[in-house]
Ligand code: SF4
């Protein structure tokens with residue numbers, strides 16, 4: 001019997017307590033220092049029965065069998081999961097955001113036409129057969145002004161309805177209210193809009209091309225959408241320039257009553273490092289820095305948690321569900337559960353690559369061409385095919401990361417994009433364990449290993 005190669009063992013941030021978890025056996029426990037030292041010093045004979053029960057100590061062959069079984073389950077699930085199909089009707093935008101990666105993309109002379117829209121629906125319907133799917137309109141800015149453009153978008157929605165697709169929209173929100181007047185609300189799955197802060201802080205970063213502010217108009221369109229019962233996913237692009245404003249934004253959303261709405265959710269993300277242009281690269285957070293900052297802000301003012309509960313890897317999941325998520329053999333949905341298409345007729349893997357020269361995987365218009373070899377290589381990327389992940393104890397939580405980031409770094413599709421899983425768990429389990437203890441008047445029953 002040996003310690004499982006998938007154990008993740010470490011200390012909770014700012015506490016004299018430790019944790020052990022194993023994504024393959026689906027167990028997680030808070031342990032004391034003595035147990036931690038026994039495990040890490042390979043001196044655990046007196047607690048071995050408990051460790052075997054939880055799958056922290058295993059027979060190597062049996063663990064291999066379990067790994068294969070769970071991998072098979074994962075692939076079955078992946079093959080039956082819903083597919084998200086991005087469509088970029090333009091790369092043009094009415095905003096000039098300080099950090100926009102798409103500035104570098106030329107907006108081709110070519111325009112969106114009903115013929116291209118027809119070709120898109122014909123291709124996706126044929127390609128995906130009976131698989132569950134939905135479309136996400138993306139850009140550039142998909143909700144632009146201009147009569148001809150709007151006619152095309154109306155036609156797009158008509159075709160989506162005919163083909164029984166729900167449509168999500170990723171928009172800057174500026175023209176949203178106007179569009180909500182004519183889009184059939186029942187077809188809308190969700191609308192993602194971005195606010196980077198309150199008032200001036202947002203306006204400084206996300207202004208109109210002609211320099212005007214945009215905060216008020218976006219805030220009003222969020223009110224309107226929620227009034228209509230449409231789901232809003234509010235995104236904050238979070239970096240060193242606006243981090244401190246997050247508390248104000250959380251208070252603003254709370255005062256507006258947004259956080260009370262069942263149709264309101266949030267996401268906090270870093271700007272893409274995938275593309276060349278962020279005017280001030282030093283303002284970007286690394287993944288770990290972003291979570292460190294969020295942790296610091298939450299400690300400062302818990303109002304942030306009313307607005308957004310960061311995942312800290314799988315910490316939030318574990319505490320909220322009092323259990324482990326399924327093992328993650330592949331965290332990149334590109335070419336499996338995610339595809340992207342644009343108005344020029346090109347096919348891409350996902351939002352990270354859409355519109356990027358050299359990343360095309362074929363065309364759906366004017367004729368269907370698929371670059372099979374490239375597609376198969378992306379499809380085949382997971383923690384089994386990435387050499388470095390084979391021996392990594394974090395693999396079943398990390399899932400190998402993003403193929404596009406990995407390829408940008410190494411030139412190879414099957415290379416790792418490492419996630420700071422251990423550090424995020426140290427922070428997240430400590431934070432959420434504290435919170436749930438407080439919320440439950442310290443009566444929260446923790447699942448302590450080895451009777452401790
Ligand atoms: S390549 Fe990156 S951005 Fe694209 S689907 Fe994979 S993880 Fe997501």
Ligand code: SF4
Pocket residue numbers: 383386388389392393394395396398399400401416417418419
């Ligand atoms: S990408 Fe890095 S951290 Fe993630 S599983 Fe692979 S080697 Fe481990």
